[in-house]
Amino acid sequence: MGYEKHLVGLSIKVKNFFDKFPEIYNVYVVVMISTTAGMMFGFDISSMSAFIGTTQYKNYFNSPGSAIQGFITSAMALGSFFGSLACTFVSEPLGRRASLFLCSFFWMVGAAIQSSSQNRAQLIIGRIISGLGVGFGSTVAPVYGSELAPRKIRGFIGGLFQYSVTLGILVMFYISYGLHFIDGVASFRIAWGLQIIVGLFLFFGVFILPESPRWLAEHDFWDEAEEIVAKIQAHGDKTDADVMIEISEIKEQILIDEAAKDVTYATLFNKKYCMRTITAIFAQIWQQLTGMNVMMYYIVYIFEMAGYTGNTNLVASSIQYVLNMVMTIPALFLLDRVGRRPVLLTGAVLMMIFQFAVAGILATYSKPVSSVDGDTTVRIRIPDSNKTAARAVIAMCYLFVCSFACTWGVGIWLYCSEIWGENAIRQRGAALSTAANWILNFAIAMYTPSSFENITWKTYCIYATFCGCMFFHVLFFFPETKGKRLEEIAQIWDEHIPAWKTSKWVPSIPIVSEEGLAKKLEVQHVENPSSSNDNDSETAAQV
Known part of the structure; x- marks a missing residue:
């Protein structure tokens, strides 16, 4: 557990270092x-x-x-x-x-x-x-x-x-x-x-x-993940249909990956x-x-x-x-x-x-x-x-x-x-x-x-x-x-x-309930508060 906390802390430091630019x-x-x-x-x-x-x-x-x-x-x-x-x-x-x-x-x-x-x-x-x-x-x-x-x-x-x-x-x-x-x-x-x-x-x-939006999502930087997807695909428009579907699928996959x-x-x-x-x-x-x-x-x-x-x-x-x-x-x-x-x-x-x-x-x-x-x-x-x-x-x-x-x-x-x-x-x-x-x-x-x-x-x-x-x-x-x-x-x-x-083959489009994502973030915050960034509580509240 100590090693994991240290690794999470290091990942945040590395991310914050690159984010200064x-x-x-x-x-x-x-x-x-x-x-x-x-x-x-x-x-x-x-x-x-x-x-x-x-x-x-x-x-x-x-x-x-x-x-x-x-x-x-x-x-x-x-x-x-x-x-x-x-x-x-x-x-x-x-x-x-x-x-x-x-x-x-x-x-x-x-x-x-x-x-x-x-x-x-x-x-x-x-x-x-x-x-x-x-x-x-x-x-x-x-x-x-x-x-x-x-x-x-x-x-x-x-x-x-x-x-x-x-x-x-x-x-x-x-x-x-x-x-x-x-x-x-x-x-x-x-x-x-x-x-x-x-x-x-x-x-x-x-x-x-x-940073990769999927990496950010995996590490609970949801606001930043959504922002990058929106800026890459729709000039920052988070209401764009493709952006919303992309974010929804990332959320669904993150929940599956947790298992x-x-x-x-x-x-x-x-x-x-x-x-x-x-x-x-x-x-x-x-x-x-x-x-x-x-x-x-x-x-x-x-x-x-x-x-x-x-x-x-x-x-x-x-x-x-x-x-x-x-x-x-x-x-x-x-x-x-x-x-x-x-x-x-x-x-x-x-x-x-x-x-x-x-x-x-x-x-x-x-x-x-x-x-x-x-x-x-x-x-x-x-x-x-x-x-x-x-x-x-x-x-x-x-x-x-x-x-x-x-x-x-x-x-x-x-x-x-x-x-x-x-x-x-x-x-x-x-x-x-x-x-x-x-x-x-x-x-x-x-x-x-x-x-x-x-x-x-x-x-x-x-x-x-x-x-x-x-x-x-x-x-x-x-x-x-x-x-x-x-x-x-x-x-x-x-x-x-x-x-x-x-x-x-035509796939089905997975749509994640926002309640499911909020529950996931809440559980992770309780189990490992050090892995959450300063915006986690705000992200969960928005969800």
């Missing part, structure tokens, strides 16, 4: 700041992929072999795995803003360590610490956006996280590309040091963000929540098993197989990053117009086709080699005399990236932030599913250099097969969430609606 309520500006966490992820991807093939990097770090390079690359994902799991212990008691604050802090510390790296060990440590920040951000930012956004544009708002990732990849790649012309260690030191800038943007931006307030990770696997937990975890796992991060982290190796080396390789790689960002934009609108399921199903089929095509072309036209520019990771290469086959590989890679960017790239981060429905498990569930993403990210980043070295083109057959498997998983087990409020999504699971019927 003026807040903004334009949902697009709010999400632009919070999704800077996604840009951090993108920065990390391209800051590594742009340098692993350069002479400066190889000479300074003693030409890392496939195994050690895999660990250097995947170190960020390892840190993100632990950051994702730890995020819930900050976000639930202290708020979403506190987690975003820690995200920026760890990112800046890690970037500083990377930019001053004297050896491989220091580089790995820096990437792990940066990964902690990315883990916090990738877990809380999508949840924060889904809790703030009006349901009609939640797909667009949720998709901005992935767009931020693609923007970060593109911006950092071109920065790194320009800096790679510097002859010396300054080329990668400056690039990695510049990553601190995006951390500073989020660090200061957190101070003007409003299961002692939520642990084990709770996610009980009879009530097990199916949504498995769905969310596999959604994140499947996103990694599409093979997209093979394309992102190791695009230099892929294009070396196609016969592109040196500066030509980097230019060709940059086109892929442009396509990744540009093709993310249509998905921001498709998710709210077409729905989540059709987008994910289409993406799975297209990615499977293009990956099998890459494997087929490399299997038919490539020749065994001992190394490319001294790099033994690449063991096959299309001869310079067969430019048509080389261009075909590049084209298939580009089409694959386009397919991912406008489907699974955006869709999964949004889907896993909204699929939980209920407040009580949303943050912890999002943390667990995001952790699954990062541990697969770590494994794939570790495995890919060795797979290129040992099974060459067959690597793509593995990921193409996974794309076929995910198509059937989505078809039979992923419910549609388009146009549904978060609290309505919980009804889909509770009523066991078949996934293929959910797009036409």
Whole structure:
């Protein structure tokens, strides 16, 4: 009990600290700041992929072999795995803003360590610490956006996280590309040091963000929760129909959550929540098993197989990053117009086709080699005399990236932030599913250099097969969430609606009696007066 009182007191202090600063309520500006966490992820991807093939990097770090390079690359994902799991212990008691604050802090510390790296060990440590920040951000930012956004544009708002990732990849790649012309260690030191800038943007931006209304409601700050919903959705009009329904559903869900307030990770696997937990975890796992991060982290190796080396390789790689960002934009609108399921199903089929095509072309036209520019990771290469086959590989890679960017790239981060429905498990569930993403990210980043070295083109057959498997998983087990409020999504699971019927399913709108809410607040105030803010009695009286 003493610990709980201390934690409640700390949460109020943290909230009051952030509340001292003026807040903004334009949902697009709010999400632009919070999704800077996604840009951090993108920065990390391209800051590594742009340098692993350069002479400066190889000479300074003693030409890392496939195994050690895999660990250097995947170190960020390892840190993100632990950051994702730890995020819930900050976000639930202290708020979403506190987690975003820690995200920026760890990112800046890690970037500083990377930019001053004297050896491989220091580089790995820096990437792990940066990964902690990315883990916090990738877990809380999508949840924060889904809790703030009006349901009609939640797909667009949720998709901005992935767009931020693609923007970060593109911006950092071109920065790194320009800096790679510097002859010396300054080329990668400056690039990695510049990553601190995006951390500073989020660090200061957190101070003007409003807290999540659902977090405020859970902690009995009802007046503020209603005020934020009204300002976000109706310019402060609390009598707006959508605002009133949203508040009513939040109240209903809070009452339901009280019956299961002692939520642990084990709770996610009980009879009530097990199916949504498995769905969310596999959604994140499947996103990694599409093979997209093979394309992102190791695009230099892929294009070396196609016969592109040196500066030509980097230019060709940059086109892929442009396509990744540009093709993310249509998905921001498709998710709210077409729905989540059709987008994910289409993406799975297209990615499977293009990956099998890459494997087929490399299997038919490539020749065994001992190394490319001294790099033994690449063991096959299309001869310079067969430019048509080389261009075909590049084209298939580009089409694959386009397919991912406008489907699974955006869709999964949004889907896993909204699929939980209920407040009580949303943050912890999002943390667990995001952790699954990062541990697969770590494994794939570790495995890919060795797979290129040992099974060459067959690597793509593995990921193409996974794309076929995910198509059937989505078809039979992923419910549609388009146009549904978060609290309505919980009804889909509770009523066991078949996934293929959910797009036409019409939920009932829960209306909470104000007396029920008043009774809840009164009981909580008596049981734990320290958890109430100064406005609790006024809120209960108004109710």
